[in-house]
Amino acid sequence: MAARALVALCALILAAAGVGPAWAGETEEVRWYQAFDPSGVPWRAAAEQNVEEVFKLHRYFGVTRDEDGRTLRVTRYEKGQPVETRTYRVRDDGGLEPLDAAEVTAERRGELAYREHCVSCHGAGRLGVSGPALLPESLERLKKIEAARVVREGRPLTQMPPFRFLEEATLASLVDYLYTPPAVAPTWTEAQMRDSRQVLRDPATLPPRPVYDADPLNLFVVVEAGDHHLTVLDGDRLVPIHRGPTHFALHGGPKYSPDGRHVYLASRDGWVTKYDLYALAPVVEVRVAINTRNLAVSEDGRYVAVGNYLPRTLVLLDAADLSPLQVIPVAGTDGTPSRISAVYQAAPRKSFVVALKDVPEAWEVRYGEGGFPMRRIALDDVLDDFLFDPSYRYLVGASRRVQRAQVVDLDSGKAITALDLPGMPHLASGITWDYRGERVMATPNLREGVVSVIRLSDWQLVKRIETLGPGFFLRSHEATPYAWVDNSFSSDKDAIQVIDKSTLEVVRTLRPSPGKTAAHVEFDRYGRYALVSVMEVAGGAVVVYDARTLEEVKRLPMVKPSGKYNVYNKTRLSEGTSH
Numbered sequence: 001m002a003a004r005a006l007v008a009l010c011a012l013i014l015a016a017a018g019v020g021p022a023w024a025g026e027t028e029e030v031r032w033y034q035a036f037d038p039s040g041v042p043w044r045a046a047a048e049q050n051v052e053e054v055f056k057l058h059r060y061f062g063v064t065r066d067e068d069g070r071t072l073r074v075t076r077y078e079k080g081q082p083v084e085t086r087t088y089r090v091r092d093d094g095g096l097e098p099l100d101a102a103e104v105t106a107e108r109r110g111e112l113a114y115r116e117h118c119v120s121c122h123g124a125g126r127l128g129v130s131g132p133a134l135l136p137e138s139l140e141r142l143k144k145i146e147a148a149r150v151v152r153e154g155r156p157l158t159q160m161p162p163f164r165f166l167e168e169a170t171l172a173s174l175v176d177y178l179y180t181p182p183a184v185a186p187t188w189t190e191a192q193m194r195d196s197r198q199v200l201r202d203p204a205t206l207p208p209r210p211v212y213d214a215d216p217l218n219l220f221v222v223v224e225a226g227d228h229h230l231t232v233l234d235g236d237r238l239v240p241i242h243r244g245p246t247h248f249a250l251h252g253g254p255k256y257s258p259d260g261r262h263v264y265l266a267s268r269d270g271w272v273t274k275y276d277l278y279a280l281a282p283v284v285e286v287r288v289a290i291n292t293r294n295l296a297v298s299e300d301g302r303y304v305a306v307g308n309y310l311p312r313t314l315v316l317l318d319a320a321d322l323s324p325l326q327v328i329p330v331a332g333t334d335g336t337p338s339r340i341s342a343v344y345q346a347a348p349r350k351s352f353v354v355a356l357k358d359v360p361e362a363w364e365v366r367y368g369e370g371g372f373p374m375r376r377i378a379l380d381d382v383l384d385d386f387l388f389d390p391s392y393r394y395l396v397g398a399s400r401r402v403q404r405a406q407v408v409d410l411d412s413g414k415a416i417t418a419l420d421l422p423g424m425p426h427l428a429s430g431i432t433w434d435y436r437g438e439r440v441m442a443t444p445n446l447r448e449g450v451v452s453v454i455r456l457s458d459w460q461l462v463k464r465i466e467t468l469g470p471g472f473f474l475r476s477h478e479a480t481p482y483a484w485v486d487n488s489f490s491s492d493k494d495a496i497q498v499i500d501k502s503t504l505e506v507v508r509t510l511r512p513s514p515g516k517t518a519a520h521v522e523f524d525r526y527g528r529y530a531l532v533s534v535m536e537v538a539g540g541a542v543v544v545y546d547a548r549t550l551e552e553v554k555r556l557p558m559v560k561p562s563g564k565y566n567v568y569n570k571t572r573l574s575e576g577t578s579h
Helices: 002-014 019-024 106-117 144-153 168-178 190-196 567-571
Strands: 031-033 059-065 071-078 081-090 096-098 219-224 229-234 239-245 262-266 271-276 281-287 291-297 303-310 313-318 324-329 340-346 351-356 361-366 374-378 385-388 394-398 404-409 414-420 431-435 438-443 450-455 460-466 482-486 496-500 505-510 518-523 529-534 541-546 552-557 561-566
Touching: 059 106, 071 106, 081 106, 106 168, 144 168, 190 281, 190 324, 219 567, 262 291, 271 291, 291 340, 303 340, 303 351, 313 361, 340 385, 351 385, 460 505, 482 518, 496 518, 518 561, 529 561, 541 561, 561 567
Parallel strands: none
Antiparallel strands: 031 059, 059 071, 071 081, 081 096, 219 229, 219 561, 229 239, 262 271, 271 281, 291 303, 303 313, 313 324, 340 351, 351 361, 361 374, 385 394, 394 404, 404 414, 431 438, 438 450, 450 460, 482 496, 496 505, 518 529, 529 541, 541 552
């Protein structure tokens, strides 16, 4: 088909009969040639090569055209790597004229570079194909300077190649293009969800018991963000029992079915995967969005709720086979569309609670018989994250724009007080414990070196515990006297500090790998071991400590382990971890 189209094009060029319109209606694609000679009036293309043959050559050329048919981009490849790209204008007489990069606007240059080098993996609409989506919402955690480095150097241990041959101006324009919203906001419909759904393993073939000799409730699922893999770790023997690939950029919060047999994984580019921990295999997956925030599983194990950035939707799935049940557009009472900051299940309430990122509202979505009725709760400000008190009656949430948190009574749907919290509290990583006969809540801080401890009976500050710097995670366990906090956003990013829960004092500072980022502590089901992530691609590891003596027990090399999640602690709603 491509060869016939090119022959027809050449005939039209020879007749000087409207080069532009002839090209403008065709589908964009790369066409491959063993040689490319821009001379000749009119220009004649060489014999086109098929994909299977061209990659056997030492040198070959990939040619794409602009939508109007008057611009060609020609990339020369050597030994399979792109080494040079040139742009030509098709003149009225059919000849090719080298196009000075200065004549192309920066925006246009970035778009042309994307079509030439990125579209095959990331899709014509930047929605992702074999590679992830490349839209502002997908890239918000990646600074432009880092995105440019990834384009130039590639990503180790992935299929992303380097594009070192790109000129700096073209590279800058390409990165700017990736961070520019499309003229028309992309959508992802329920029909597209159903089309994307794939059954990967026949449920009838799944084993009735685990295929390994280990306690299935004392497993850890470890997300290795460095090369997009998942490791299943035996929490008793502290050895990996399985490792396999995942979708790109899993969100760091897998959720388990109530019995612990299945874990549900959400990737940033909208894929939800159901993974069977008995078979150690994915069983079904579906793409529910272009950019996803997180997911939650109902306490009865029947439903999965997925909160999305793009499009602005809350998607309810059947947990058994991940078929879509309902898609709820997310907007405030005045119709303002909103992303979802977070969605969590409130087990005693038999509901999902949803925080809106762009509108000062929270939603409570009931599940069970009769669909998914939703109640809106007006707030003083938007919520970037939140946690529940142990009774699940109260929601404590905060915006990262202000130095205070809201306490909302979910029964009445009213805010009852505000908490004066400095910096930027990370409430989603907050935990609770008993302190001098009263229940307290503690939260780390993303902007200041402090852990704030709040008494839940009257919402008063008990103490601000000074740490070495801002951190992300605070973790503990019912069986340990300590709470562990990282300092990963500071110059002491390699330090984990251990807080005595009875005195609220820092009693030890641990540096698992000096100079390397240490974060995200998780305990085994018995609270005997504390597992710390060294979050690096090179030199990454899970470091195991004795939770009583605080001495290192074991070190397991891994590729940037961003999080570890113990089945028992998560399914039993341990007070020392998030849910």
